[in-house]
Amino acid sequence: MSPVKVKKIVCIGAGYVGGPTCAVIAQRCPDITVTIVDINEARINAWNDKDFHLPIYEPGLEDVVKSCRGRNLFFSTDVDKAIQEADLIFVSVNTPTKKSGVGAGFAADLNYVELATRRIAAVANSNKIVVEKSTVPCRTAESMRVILEANAKPNCRFDILSNPEFLAEGTAIPDLHNPDRVLIGSLQTPEGLEACQSLADIYAHWVPRERILTVGLWSSELSKLAANAMLAQRISSINALSAICEATGSNIDEVAHAVGHDTRIGPKFLKASVGFGGSCFQKDILNLVYLSESLHLPEVAAYWRQVVEMNEYQKSRFSKRVVDTLFNTITGKHIAVLGFAFKADTGDTRESAAISLIRDFQKERANVNLYDPQVEESQIWQDLSEASPELPLETIKKQVRICSSSMQACKGAEAVVIATEWKEFKEIDWEVVYQSMNKPAFVFDGRLLVDAAKLTKIGFKVVTIGRGEL
Numbered sequence: 470m471s472p473v474k475v476k477k478i479v480c481i482g483a484g485y486v487g488g489p490t491c492a493v494i495a496q497r498c499p500d501i502t503v504t505i506v507d508i509n510e511a512r513i514n515a516w517n518d519k520d521f522h523l524p525i526y527e528p529g530l531e532d533v534v535k536s537c538r539g540r541n542l543f544f545s546t547d548v549d550k551a552i553q554e555a556d557l558i559f560v561s562v563n564t565p566t567k568k569s570g571v572g573a574g575f576a577a578d579l580n581y582v583e584l585a586t587r588r589i590a591a592v593a594n595s596n597k598i599v600v601e602k603s604t605v606p607c608r609t610a611e612s613m614r615v616i617l618e619a620n621a622k623p624n625c626r627f628d629i630l631s632n633p634e635f636l637a638e639g640t641a642i643p644d645l646h647n648p649d650r651v652l653i654g655s656l657q658t659p660e661g662l663e664a665c666q667s668l669a670d671i672y673a674h675w676v677p678r679e680r681i682l683t684v685g686l687w688s689s690e691l692s693k694l695a696a697n698a699m700l701a702q703r704i705s706s707i708n709a710l711s712a713i714c715e716a717t718g719s720n721i722d723e724v725a726h727a728v729g730h731d732t733r734i735g736p737k738f739l740k741a742s743v744g745f746g747g748s749c750f751q752k753d754i755l756n757l758v759y760l761s762e763s764l765h766l767p768e769v770a771a772y773w774r775q776v777v778e779m780n781e782y783q784k785s786r787f788s789k790r791v792v793d794t795l796f797n798t799i800t801g802k803h804i805a806v807l808g809f810a811f812k813a814d815t816g817d818t819r820e821s822a823a824i825s826l827i828r829d830f831q832k833e834r835a836n837v838n839l840y841d842p843q844v845e846e847s848q849i850w851q852d853l854s855e856a857s858p859e860l861p862l863e864t865i866k867k868q869v870r871i872c873s874s875s876m877q878a879c880k881g882a883e884a885v886v887i888a889t890e891w892k893e894f895k896e897i898d899w900e901v902v903y904q905s906m907n908k909p910a911f912v913f914d915g916r917l918l919v920d921a922a923k924l925t926k927i928g929f930k931v932v933t934i935g936r937g938e939l
């Protein structure tokens with residue numbers, strides 16, 4: 470037997486991962502037909518939009534989709550047909566934190582993975598390579614194998630691979646074009662290794678072979694959780710140090726620069742912030758915490774849990790600093806919040822620190838003027854309602870006004886809070902903003918974005934994360 474040469478791929482799940490990842494595969498492998506399917510019809514319609522108003526904002530994505538949609542890249546809701554035709558199936562569905570039942574608040578909800586797996590088993594009528602692309606707990610591939618084999622049609626073989634995704638939102642396309650590594654986990658059996666080879670051959674169309682790492686299935690699954698946990702741990706470490714900086718008059722940027730110069734530590738991912746957000750860091754660490762507890766390793770669980778707790782502390786510490794600085798009350802004051810996405814260059818708001826900040830400001834009965842260049846209004850109302858379920862939306866709308874520019878948000882405000890590091894906030898004409906604000910005018914920089922000395926010269930009182938007043 471030799472490795473199957475893959476001709477047709479289906480990706481189940483047309484989200485932030487499935488969409489960009491498989492669009493890039495289609496772009497780089499013109500000899501392979503790629504169909505991305507989803508049960509969400511509105512999402513598929515948006516991927517097929519004739520004016521390319523795609524469901525995800527991601528720099529460079531539109532060009533990739535334009536280059537191959539209708540050629541060898543297709544988006545469809547016909548999940549069954551696409552499964553039947555494919556040699557290789559990516560499972561790229563959502564794996565959120567469980568909201569109820571055993572492990573609620575920690576464990577991953579694997580319902581979507583299981584439903585997709587059962588669908589594959591129900592409709593497949595030829596051999597398939599099934600690839601776990603979603604981030605899943607260790608040994609999920611084993612559950613998938615059991616489900617697939619128990620329901621397989623005669624003469625239908627399934628080989629299961631783990632191929633976690635490491636792209637970051639906002640830089641998904643360059644990350645996919647030039648990945649640090651592609652990780653493929655397989656059973657170390659002859660069939661498993663052949664399936665691994667088939668998938669590696671796809672990536673080898675554009676990724677150098679030495680960056681395609683092949684490991685055992687369980688190592689691959691755990692490596693994904695480990696990578697996210699260690700990245701988040703760096704942010705919590707630098708944020709913990711930012712609190713010490715504020716109390717001692719040190720400057721977190723200078724500390725990060727000095728620490729990061731050590732080649733063993735490295736300069737990346739040491740930017741202090743108002744707290745990390747995004748759909749995955751918290752979820753994947755909680756998943757690791759749950760795994761550790763299930764394995765009777767409470768000390769290990771406590772170690773990782775602290776990374777999330779430090780992040781919660783950072784967010785609440787920042788909103789408290791706003792209240793304390795504004796003379797211990799923000800009731801009735803106007804606060805301009807700039808940015809709602811969890812980071813720049815994405816319209817994604819999942820777990821965004823801005824949501825917690827605005828909820829805290831609402832509790833203090835402040836008026837919030839909010840501006841974000843990408844996030845849809847409907848998404849903002851949904852997030853704010855979920856953050857304060859006790860408040861009717863009408864009450865929230867009385868306290869929060871969505872603005873169409875930074876200028877509009879800042880006009881008449883007592884304070885500006887920078888929550889997302891959008892490039893356009895760097896280019897704000899602060900002289901003009903200052904004139905339009907109530908005095909004293911404060912800027913709270915939660916992203917180390919603005920030139921504090923320049924703003925102070927204009928007349929602002931500037932409070933920056935990780936910088937003390939001493």
Ligand SMILES: NC(=O)C1=CN([C@@H]2O[C@H](COP(=O)(O)OP(=O)(O)OC[C@H]3O[C@@H](n4cnc5c(N)ncnc54)[C@H](O)[C@@H]3O)[C@@H](O)[C@H]2O)C=CC1
Pocket residue numbers: 481482483484485486487506507508509512548561562563564581584585588602603604605634635636637638748749
């Ligand atoms: N968002 C990110 O930057 C990254 C996410 N991941 C992981 O990738 C996975 C997917 O994440 P996202 O793409 O962000 O999620 P998402 O929520 O944007 O997309 C998942 C899609 O799967 C669809 N879906 C669910 N069940 C289905 C089924 N049975 N049949 C067809 N479609 C189905 C949903 O309708 C949804 O459109 C998660 O496990 C996540 O942890 C990994 C790396 C990066």
Ligand SMILES: O=C(O)[C@H]1O[C@H](OP(=O)(O)OP(=O)(O)OC[C@H]2O[C@@H](n3ccc(=O)[nH]c3=O)[C@H](O)[C@@H]2O)[C@H](O)[C@@H](O)[C@@H]1O
Pocket residue numbers: 604634635636637638639697700704737738739740741742743744745746747748749750811812813
């Ligand atoms: O599994 C995932 O979902 C992905 O999670 C992260 O990617 P993402 O969440 O899209 O974005 P990051 O750039 O990692 O930023 C996450 C959060 O940390 C914050 N951050 C990042 C870096 C930093 O130095 N400081 C900091 O506060 C960002 O503002 C953002 O809120 C990882 O970087 C990806 O490798 C991984 O594939």
